[in-house]
Amino acid sequence: AQSHWKAIDAYKAVEHDPRFPKGKYYACSMLPYPSGKLHMGHVRNYTINDVMYRYLRMNGYNVLMPMGWDAFGMPAENAAMANNVPPAQWTYSNIAHMKQQMESMGLAIDWSREMTACTPEYYKWNQWMFLKMLEKGIIYKKTGTVNWDPIDQTVLANEQVVDGRGWRSGALIEKREIPMYYARITDYADELLAYVDDKLPGWPERVRTMQTNWIGKSTGVRFAFPHAIRDEAGAVIGEGKMYVFTTRPDTIMGVTFCAVAPEHPLATHAALGNPALAAFIAECKLGSVIEADMATMEKKGMPTGLFVTHPLSGAQVEVWVGNYVLISYGDGAVMGVPAHDERDFLFAKKYNLPIKQAVAVEGKEFSSDAWREWYGDKDNCVCVDSGKYDGLHYAAAVEAIAADLAALGLGEKKVTFRLRDWGISRQRYWGTPIPMIHCADCGVVPVPEKDLPVILPEDCVP
Structure with missing residues (x-):
């Protein structure tokens, strides 16, 4: 038959x-x-x-x-x-x-x-699609921090890293900065979120929640800590501004330290004359770039000896390198508010850093002896020990602080997403050739459509 x-x-x-x-x-x-x-x-x-x-x-x-x-x-x-x-x-x-x-x-x-x-008959259209998205600006090239498998000698997606090791090789993953092509999927974050909320009839609620969390929309304030730190050539690093993003601007008067990623320009500068810090930064680069891994790993840090200026109080704020800060998330730096963030609280207790209360909940007594859940409550809190912001609830404090930072030219309200642009150039030899020419005279230029496909040799033994 x-x-x-x-x-x-x-x-x-x-x-x-x-x-x-x-x-x-x-x-x-x-x-x-x-x-x-x-x-x-x-x-x-x-x-x-x-x-x-x-x-x-x-x-x-x-x-x-x-x-x-x-x-x-x-x-x-x-x-x-x-x-x-x-x-x-x-x-x-x-x-x-x-x-x-x-x-x-x-x-x-x-x-x-x-x-x-x-087969070339198939991957010709992969290359054609790449060029079309490149024309539209959907695909672009940048240097990004990635998961590097030293055994397989390739970049791994976050999902291919299990407990800090490559899912195939078992090797400890390293963080490396590598130039790669990316698809600008973050441009569609709001549209994706709208579909999850309104256009997935019949999908299980847990799947919808998972997708919502993956996209990870956050509303807050991006602002800068001014500084006058200069590099070896005498130029002010980062134009004299170290930017952070926070969803809790109401706690800004409780900042007692800042932490930067190991790859941050301030960390790199500080390590030049500090062998111990350089060794710590090298240690930090052994590990994945997965946010979930960062959440569960032991938090370690080392002071840089550098200070930035609090944008509203004028106080000097010490800069630390933290192994839990990712250069690829936001600006690669975070403000430390131990009194109202559990991670910062544990970090401050570990390294004996100041803990300064900036918001309070009526009827609750604050103590730096141990973390309590209400310390991170933003729904029922009001600002305290925060100067002109005292007595303001969360929403009003956010508006007032954002307005003052904007007036100083140091910040503004912003929406961010956990979603990251998709790295699309992870393969080694056995994969679709990226249709870009590296020309000594013209630089990097796309292959003309009429010359597609760019053929991958099939007789190579890697």
Whole structure:
């Protein structure tokens, strides 16, 4: 029977087929990675899809069940290296074997529409899409802090780091600054959030909450601590302003320290004459750039010996390097308010830093002996020991403080997102070539569309 079905192309989807009056139905399961052999997970998924195909077809739908191969990536490259063969050879051999296994199962696949991600005919359109998004400014290049796997010699996504180690190699992840191409998905953060809130009918509430938290919209104030710190050439670092973002500007009068990321320009400058600080910064760079990891790791710090000026009180504020501050989040610096942030409280207790109350809740007594949940309450608090802001509740304090910072030219209200732009140049050799030319005369320029695809050599053994 299977030979007959194959001979007559029984599963080939034909446009406007009169046998199927209910119209088209696209039944696509996740395309497999060509690892070499089908496993029971493949059998399960494609059997479910096959059953759905046959049921819909019998009910009058013109069903298309396509198949393709997610064929690029590091596993193929690593396997090829282990076997001393080109990744292309290893990949195409696996595809041939897995296709034979699928055909023997009798799956209702339209093989006339088979695609393979590592063929130039396919990845030409990846490159075309890259160029179109580059034209629109959706794709751009910048130096960013990334998860670096020293064994696999590649960048890993946050989801590929487990307990601070690479998910494949098990190596301890390092933080590195690498120039990469990014997709500007943060431009669509509000639109994404609106869809989560209003246009996902039937989705479980926990999934919607997870997506909302992933996008992570925050409203607060971005402001600067002025300073006159100069680099070796005599230029003022960062134009004399160290910026931070906070959702609790009402507690600004409780700032007793600031912490910067190990990669921050002030940290780099301070480390030049301080071997101990340089060693601490190097230690901090061993670890992931995942926010969740930062939340659970032991908080460590070291003073830089540098001071910035509080923008409203004029007090001198000590700058520390903190292993929990990410250069890729905000401006790579945070204000420390131990009295009203639990992380800052524990950090201050560990390093014997001042703890200064700036808001209070009626009927509650503040003590720096131990953290209490109400210390971080913004719904019921009023400003205290905060000069002209005393007695203001959260919303009024935010408005007043933001207005004063704006009048000084040092800050403004701002909306930020936890969502980060998507790094898209993580692969090593075995991946779609990025269609950019590095020219000694012209700099970095895009490949003309007429010259696509940029072909990846298939005879290389990494």
